Amino acid sequence: MKILLTGANGYxxxxxxxxxxxxxxxxxxxxxDPKLFQKQSPYADQVTLIKGDLLRSRSMEPLPTDVDAAYYLVNALPQTSGFAGLEALSAENFIQAVDQTACKQIISLSEIDDHLGQAGLSRQHVEDILRTSDAAITILKSTMIVGTGSIALELMEGLTKKSPIIIAANWARAQEQPIATDNVIDYLVGSLLNEDTFNSEFHISGPDILTFKDMLLMHGEICRQRKVKIVTVPQVSSALSSYWLNYLTPISYSHAKTLVENLKFDLVSRDDAIKSIIPLRLLTLRDALQTSIQVSS
Known part of the structure; x- marks a missing residue:
């Protein structure tokens, strides 16, 4: 099958x-930027490159008309009202281009977000735009993704560098259901032209439900090989927490801000329908952390 992939440079x-x-x-x-992709990707000579900036429709080269399915994996932009509008524009330009092809399915990856803050409302708007396509839509909504190079793992690595770890009290209590990167890829591949996933939205998550504090303790045990001490402090402002994470970790301020907002709430799957459609061996957080060590070594 011929598959269109946007966000090919993303995680x-x-x-x-x-x-x-x-x-x-x-x-x-x-x-x-095809030249940049060729420098960065070891698979550049095994794929076809089409130049196009989804924010500038005139820059987009025509897509092959015989595309069978497409992945919309465009990275989220920093959440301000202006950037939310750009996310919508990106999705609209994508749909206009894809609807000129024979594409039967669009698969998108989003996040579970019950509180629908600014970031959640922007994602919801993008999903509504994708649903206007002539192709069937499949939306996979993930919880915290953990794997080598993931933002969640960079967050844990940054925080556990020193002891004690100081985190906000609500972070310590927030329940997470992390999913291993490998399982996210499995679900994305398993959904491809799978008619049982057409015009549907699914939650994807791992088998563990843990507090963020428990996740940090496990990371310390497995990746640092020591017991980390965690001190919780009363609620601090989102801006201060974001600057703090940006300082302690490689995470950008915009990503740190989104993480801080998410850590105020539980991120737990409420839907396991995908498990009967795409049965997998779901990796635990311990599995994901141990795999990250093997990849790094």
């Missing part, structure tokens, strides 16, 4: 490429 997109190639699919990557 998930870059890991999806080898999985799709292994299945024998022909991949067309729509990228803003």
């Amino acid at each position: 998930i997109g870059a890991r999806l490429i080898p999985a799709l190639l292994q299945q024998g699919h022909e991949i067309v990557c729509q990228v803003r």
Whole structure:
């Protein structure tokens, strides 16, 4: 099958490429800068590159008309009202281009977000735009993704560098249901032209429900090989927490701000329908952390 991939330079997109190639699919990557992609991706010579910036429709080269399915994995932008409008524009330009092809399905990855803050409302608007396509839509909503290079793992690595770890009290109590990167890729591949996933939204998550404090303790045990001490402090402002994370970790301020907002709430799956459609061996957080050590070594 011929598969269109947007967000090929992103964390998930870059890991999806080898999985799709292994299945024998022909991949067309729509990228803003083909030369940069060729420098960064070890699979550049195994895919077809189409130049195009989804924020500038005139820059987009025509897509092959025989595309069978498409992945919309465009990274979220910093959440201000202006950037929310740009996210919507990106989705609209994508739909206009894809609807000129024979694409039968669009698969998108989003986040479970019950409180629908500014970021959640922007994602919901993008999903509504994607649903206007002539193709069937499949939306996978994940919890915290943990794997080598993921923002969640960078967060834990940054916080556990020193002891004691100082975190806000509500962070310590927030329940998370982390999912391993490998399982996210499995679900993305398993959904491909799977009619049981057409025009549907699914929650994807791992088997563990843990507080963020428990996650940090486990990371210290497995990745630092020591017991970390955690001190909780009363609620601090989102801005201060975001600057603090940006200082302690490699995470950008915009990503830190989104993480801080998410850590105020439980992120737990309420829907396990995907498990009967795409049965997998779901990795625990311990599995994901141990795998990250093996990859790094």
